[in-house]
Amino acid sequence: MKFAIAQLNPTIGDLAHNAQQVLNAARQADQLGAQILVTTELVLCGYPPRDLLLRPSFIQAMAQTLEDLALALPPHLAVLVGYAAANPKARYSGEKPLFNSTALLQGGQVQQVFHKQLLPTYDVFDEDRYFAPGQGPSSFTLPCGDWGIRVGVTICEDLWNDEEFWGGRSYARNPIADLAGDGVDLVINLSASPYSLHKAQLRSAMLAHSAARFRCPILYANQVGANDDLIFDGASLAFDRQGELVARLPAFQAGLAVVDYDPVKGDLTPGEVAPLPTDDNEALWSALVLGVRDYTHKCGFAQAVIGLSGGIDSALVAAIAAAALGPDNVLGVLMPSPYSSAHSVSDALALAQALGIAHQTLAIGPLMADYDQVLDPLFADTSPGIAEENIQSRIRGNLLMAISNKFGHLLLSTGNKSEMAVGYCTLYGDMNGGLAVIADVPKTRVYALCQWLNQQVGQGSNGAIAPVTLGTLATRVSAQGLIPQNILDKPPSAELKPGQVDQDSLPPYDVLDDILDRLVQRHESIADMVAAGHDAAVVEKVLRLVSRAEFKRRQAPPVLKVTDRAFGMGWRMPIANRWRSEAAVHPLTAEQLLEA
Template structure:
């Protein structure tokens, strides 16, 4: 049996176009002699559809698309389709909706398998929308018994998680025990650093443990904060990798399972985990491109400060959108160094992006003059510093409004964690590109961008980080050294460790407590930040839900 792996990039809610792409791929798979074409989890709706699933009209549209697939299946009598879509069912005690894989062929629905394990951790909230499948059952097809599962159903392998399991069921084991001869998992597994290696080992372990070929199809593309890296794969019964779809791009691959279901090994493919920094770079490029495309934007604007964060953001945007579609604007204030403008100009020239210089000194002094009588008797402080950032934010938003450019904010995870950023200033924007990228990783991205030639001027990488909002200001006047800060933030935010546990690791107690206090009291800022692209195991936003009015 030949199976076509359709690793495609759906648009959430765009059921009609998702359907059109699916039928086109179906036609190509039929021409290639495939008996089955497999799409990713909730492909028809795009993943995650969130509260669209609570709209009856949305489910009606999905069912109409499924009916169209049934109708079109007679055009491809030798090729069935397995596709992810919601399933309405009569369950008065629950939601009445399941996250299902639909097997369609020969003018009818041959089978639908609902998802058994509904994740509610990190960015997932599936129990909000779906009921779990009461059972999993293999289905006969093409001389095989297909054991079909959906995403999380493959992530509860007791041997893979010996110390902690989230569920008391293992759907893959249940399917194998019932006689499945081919295992298929349709998935929408979001990207995070180094996850592709974990995913590879997990799926391969199923194939080896049960001696059953395993077909794994993952979504690719970015939807809001989440980036899906693809990496679909097929293993034979010995755990030999037969096919591996590329990361971060669409792909249609046809795999012949004939050898995979017999005793002799199939023709092997190779798996090499992508370099950590390279994978983050590619994920962010895809995240920017899809966020703009799916939101209806074609151009972006970036404030260029002469610092490394805005430089890296501009480079990623230029790669994602084309240099001609990114506008860089430098806005020097009375405290900006000459280098902040000239370094930005050189970066723009290296990239080929349009570049403007708009001084804000006169606007800043006008603000000070207007506020002078009201602030009389009070010393200048962070208030005056923030005025500069907010003037810049307003200028950039003016360009966004006037020309229809999406403003990309440039703050990194270290700054957002500690509140070292200005509300309605440098936090202004429609997408926060680096909000899940620690400062130390920003430097690594800069070196990766410069791997073949110097795009980001070396002086930008080597200069001491500074917001340049007062004379001689440096980030390290306020923050711990970034390698130390990022290590503490990793332990506190991503690993969830307490202050005491972090101090026991050898970090200075006063510094640890200051960092944690600063993270906690900056939650109100993060609530008002632009959506950010997720690349770590614990990103701010939908995956980290902390109270604002609290003391802990």
């Protein structure tokens, strides 16, 4: 008995294209002798469809597409397809109007439909907004010789509630335990699990635990590709009943694998296990390249434009864009001001040459003088300060947007997570863009990624940043590396005034990033951070900056999510907010509270 896993990259709302992907995979699986094909969660509409699910015409079109797909599939192949199904009880029961469902298609018909039981409503997930929970256990019988195989069907979150693995349950039910108690021979899971650092290892450990605990093989099909801010890494898995990994598809690319099931032993047999990325930098790089490529193409763009400052952030974004779209499809724009150092210009030019991207220089000194002249009557008798500094950034932002509008290029924002957190970025300036590529990557990780990238070039690796040929780049830049060494070595600076460096306003980035990780990711108190060795005054300053920058983050471009806590749809902080965590260190008296 052969089970096929299709790791597909659907586009949200493109029902015909997504159905064609399923059909192509089904034909391939049929040629390989598979009896059943497993696709991914909501593959027919793409995950997450969000408020498209509120449109009745969309749901009706999806149902029709499902029926058409059933007729087109190889007639003897069973295919599990994820889609959103109407809830017929919704009108009179008060339930949500839809189910997150899986249809079993065979013989030109929808044979059975199974519904997701556990609906995540946290971080980026909002499934309770749309779906009613299904009731299980859900299973079907797959004919096999003189007997049949009982197959349990689960959808994504249904697997994420094992109290033994997590130390407790988030939901009352554990669908895997229910299926095991119902006597199924194998469990299938259709998933759309977004990428974040180390999540692939967590998934693998969780699935191995469940397979071994319930003595039941598990097939896990995960979506791949990026939709808006979410990146899906694929890396679909299969575990035997001992919890041993028997198959894994490659991460960050679509694919199909066939896994054999031995009905006599009641177990999966070993197959091909694709390796995972060897370290965090490789995984993060692959995710960001995939995120930029899919966001650009799925939004209808072919080329990107980037402001090249000669700094490390724009260097990394340019390298990612060149890898994702090809160097011929990336334009780097240098916009030096009178405060720009000579090395910033030369470093940006060296980077553009190393990447092989086109570049253009637009000096902004004359525009700055025009702004000064226009504002002089209003700004008279005041000292130059942040307002004048930010004008430079906004001039650059306007120029980049003009290029984007004129030539149809996607403008990529280059700010990192550390800057986004504390507001060290300018609205309508360097925050301009259609996608914030590294706004979930802390500054210290930006340096680590660039150093890793240079090592890959030096080693002549050909796979890491395809379609850029690393061997050619290595020849072109010799021992200098893809990212010029001076960009890595010089103190980071916005260069908005003479001699300016980031550390004039911010703690050293290793200190800042650790505080931000403890605050944003771990939700630690000031007292916890002080106990970890941080200066209380520095911690309090960082927390004030994070709180005050909320209005900026609300207006930022979509942020590619690569950590568990990104400044995207899963971050839901109020802007008008008077809570200050400083009270944890300096509690207010009743009188002070009344005065506040």
